[in-house]
Amino acid sequence: MGALGLAPSAEASAKAAFEPPEPSHFSLTGRSAKKVVILGAGVAGLATAYELGKAGYDCTILEALDRVGGRNWTIRGGDRLTELDGSTQVARFREGVYMNAGPARLAQWMVTMDYCRELGVDLEVFTNSNAQAYIYHQSMPAPVRWRTAKADVYGYVSELLSRATDAGALDAALTTQDKERLIAFLSGFGSVGNRASGFAYTGGSRRGYSVDPGAGEQTGTPLGPVPSLSEVLSSGVGQRFSFEFGYDQAMLMFQPVGGMDAIPRAFAAKIGRQRIRLGSVVTKITDWADGVEVEYRDGRGRTQKIRADLCVAAMPPHILARTPHNLGAEVQAALSTPNVTNSGKIGLEYRRRWWEIDEDIYGGITSTDLDLATIWYPSHGYGAARGLVVGYYNFGAQADAYAALKHADRERRAVEQGMRIHGAKYRDELVSSVSVAWKLQPHIEGAWVGWPSRQGAYQLLNSPAGHVYFAGDWLSHMIAWQSGALESARKVVTELHQRTLSTA
Ligand code: PHE
Numbered sequence: 370m371g372a373l374g375l376a377p378s379a380e381a382s383a384k385a386a387f388e389p390p391e392p393s394h395f396s397l398t399g400r401s402a403k404k405v406v407i408l409g410a411g412v413a414g415l416a417t418a419y420e421l422g423k424a425g426y427d428c429t430i431l432e433a434l435d436r437v438g439g440r441n442w443t444i445r446g447g448d449r450l451t452e453l454d455g456s457t458q459v460a461r462f463r464e465g466v467y468m469n470a471g472p473a474r475l476a477q478w479m480v481t482m483d484y485c486r487e488l489g490v491d492l493e494v495f496t497n498s499n500a501q502a503y504i505y506h507q508s509m510p511a512p513v514r515w516r517t518a519k520a521d522v523y524g525y526v527s528e529l530l531s532r533a534t535d536a537g538a539l540d541a542a543l544t545t546q547d548k549e550r551l552i553a554f555l556s557g558f559g560s561v562g563n564r565a566s567g568f569a570y571t572g573g574s575r576r577g578y579s580v581d582p583g584a585g586e587q588t589g590t591p592l593g594p595v596p597s598l599s600e601v602l603s604s605g606v607g608q609r610f611s612f613e614f615g616y617d618q619a620m621l622m623f624q625p626v627g628g629m630d631a632i633p634r635a636f637a638a639k640i641g642r643q644r645i646r647l648g649s650v651v652t653k654i655t656d657w658a659d660g661v662e663v664e665y666r667d668g669r670g671r672t673q674k675i676r677a678d679l680c681v682a683a684m685p686p687h688i689l690a691r692t693p694h695n696l697g698a699e700v701q702a703a704l705s706t707p708n709v710t711n712s713g714k715i716g717l718e719y720r721r722r723w724w725e726i727d728e729d730i731y732g733g734i735t736s737t738d739l740d741l742a743t744i745w746y747p748s749h750g751y752g753a754a755r756g757l758v759v760g761y762y763n764f765g766a767q768a769d770a771y772a773a774l775k776h777a778d779r780e781r782r783a784v785e786q787g788m789r790i791h792g793a794k795y796r797d798e799l800v801s802s803v804s805v806a807w808k809l810q811p812h813i814e815g816a817w818v819g820w821p822s823r824q825g826a827y828q829l830l831n832s833p834a835g836h837v838y839f840a841g842d843w844l845s846h847m848i849a850w851q852s853g854a855l856e857s858a859r860k861v862v863t864e865l866h867q868r869t870l871s872t873a
Contacts, residue, residue: 384480387859390424390866398870402426403678405865406663408651411439412851413840414683415636416484416858422640424866429675430640431649431665433812437637440471440813441851443628444716444803452809458776461718461801465750466757468716469629470805471816472851473745474622479852480859481632485625488635495624496748498613499733504606505790506738512790517576517592518606520560524570525598526607527559531568571595609736617850624748632851649673650812654680654694656835679869681861683840683854685709686818686830696834703826707843712816713768715783715804717760723794724758725751739786740767760787760802764816772806779804817842817849831860838865 395401402425407414410432418428436442444450446462462468474495475481485492500516533539534548534555543551555561555568562569572595582589601607613619625631637645648668655662661680667673682689690704724730724746732748741761750756760783761771771779780802788795807816820827820843830839840854840861847853 383478384483385856385859387863389420390426390862392423392425394424394866394870400870400872403869404676405429405679405681406431406661406675406677407681407683408654408663408689409439409683409841410434410437410633410637410645410647411683411841411854412441412633412636413842413854413858414439414681415633415640416855417681417683417840417862418640418644419636420859420862421865422644428640428644429677430645431651431663431675432645432647433650435647435668437645437647438471438630438633440807440816441629441633442470442805443630444468444470444805445628448803450803450805451811452806453811453814454809456775458803460716460803462716462757462803463718463755465753466718466755467628468714468757468759468803469624470714470716471807472629474618474624475851476617476619476622478616479847479850480855481850481852482623484632484636484855485623488632488639490631490635491626492623493626493749494732495622496620496732496746497618497622497734498620499730499746501728501730502733502746503735503790504609504737505735506605509604512735513604513606514577515609518604519610520573520575520577521570521596521601522607522610524559524561524572524575525601527555527561528568528570529598531555531559531561535564535568605738612736617847626749651684651692654682654692654696654837656680656695656837661836678836679865680837681840681858681865682837683858685813685815685841686839686843687814688812689839694837696837699829700834703829706826707818707820709808709815710764710817710819710849711768711772711806711808712762712764713771713779713804713806714762715760715771715779715802717758717780717783717787717799718755718801719758719798720755720800721794721798722751722753722756723791723798724756727794728791735790737786737790739789740770741783741786742767744787744790755800760784768806768816769808771804772809776802776804819848833864 404427407418407428407430410430414430418430421428444460445467446460448460450458474497502515503512504518505512531552534551560573560575577592578589579592580590650666652666653664660678662676664674686704686707687709730746731751732746735744742763745759747756784796808814831844838861840857842848842853844857845853
């Protein structure tokens with residue numbers, strides 16, 4: 370029945386197909402795997418080496434930093450962070466406490482999930498939206514829980530729409546039956562009263578309680594007072610809700626157990642650490658008629674050269690644009706085209722998990738119109754002694770404002786602002802902190818990029834320049850996601866392998 374299309378079936382995965390290169394592909398063609406130099410051990414570079422390695426390509430990765438992963442970076446106690454101006458922080462986090470400074474959430478449909486399965490990276494739920502977390506706007510007298518904001522917005526919208534429908538205001542759009550169906554939907558959606566009550570929204574248990582229901586006669590005290598429609602609209606809380614409707618942000622989301630860097634670590638282990646040259650800064654890329662030569666400065670400051678048949682440049686475009694090469698003026702202009710976005714995070718380590726103990730918040734995100742933008746509660750380690758809250762995760766101008774400060778001032782500003790939501794314990798129970806300003810991270814210098822257009826430069830770099838291919842999230846339609854880097858790597862691997870199979 371299924372084969373005939375007569376039985377219903379669930380929607381299939383919408384992921385792009387990918388066939389990894391295999392050694393057997395060479396047996397019929399008489400051709401052999403080539404030597405490939407990969408620039409950058411970020412997620413795109415690692416995935417490229419991993420996939421090509423399956424067919425026996427001889428890959429070498431040059432990585433400027435002393436770790437793999439690029440922006441996939443988990444900071445733990447003892448880790449040292451140095452910014453472009455040389456200022457340094459050393460994380461003092463206790464055992465088990467960490468911050469994912471870059472990527473921190475995976476959507477189920479992303480290819481990243483498949484790599485976690487293949488690489489044996491354990492996953493756990495990452496709580497991206499939590500009814501128990503807050504929305505805080507400076508115009509509001511106090512933060513409001515997401516559940517309360519939703520109850521009020523959905524409630525009043527349902528009341529208005531039910532009334533309008535019932536009064537015939539939508540008769541041109543709705544049949545009599547549809548009107549009844551819409552009213553039935555709104556009754557549950559907004560938890561509003563019946564027709565006789567004028568479909569009134571009067572609050573209720575969805576808003577939460579000031580005293581929870583309990584045993585015996587304890588019915589609970591519903592949270593009040595219910596704000597007026599006008600107050601709810603002027604608070605602007607409803608404008609926050611669409612965040613979780615995004616294809617890339619909807620629950621459930623996931624994270625690797627123990628830190629996001631489990632992904633690059635697993636890749637590096639499969640590739641073989643000996644193929645990855647850390648502390649190697651690319652200084653020149655030369656495309657020859659028969660291959661490519663890359664010059665780099667090694668960890669001891671010596672200039673080295675490596676020759677290969679092909680190259681995959683998986684570095685940020687703005688760093689490549691500063692690297693001498695002979696790939697031509699058009700490539701140079703294209704590499705300089707995307708606009709770099711900044712982003713920042715601060716990890717606040719607390720001696721007590723007050724968000725769980727005092728506020729019943731287990732994971733999730735508080736959204737604000739403060740320049741800290743969002744506060745993230747950890748989706749792991751519930752009930753442990755300590756924990757880490759992300760005190761800001763912001764972009765653009767807000768991130769620039771924090772980047773301009775020394776770490777101690779970033780901490781002071783983040784804590785001062787966060788106290789408006791969580792009170793004095795937000796300052797008093799803090800034990801250590803670390804902040805990352807992505808535009809100040811050596812060899813990365815940005816969080817992600819944006820293209821003014823997907824014509825021209827973007828298209829040019831999505832095809833090879835001589836023997837040099839380009840890969841990264843910046844060459845995908847999933848910028849600022851590891852899945853973008855992984856899909857880009859797969860595309861380049863496929864094209865590079867096809868070329869190898871079809872040319873002598
Ligand atoms: N992937 C990043 C994040 O989830 C950046 C991003 C934010 C991308 C919002 C798209 C939408 O935070």
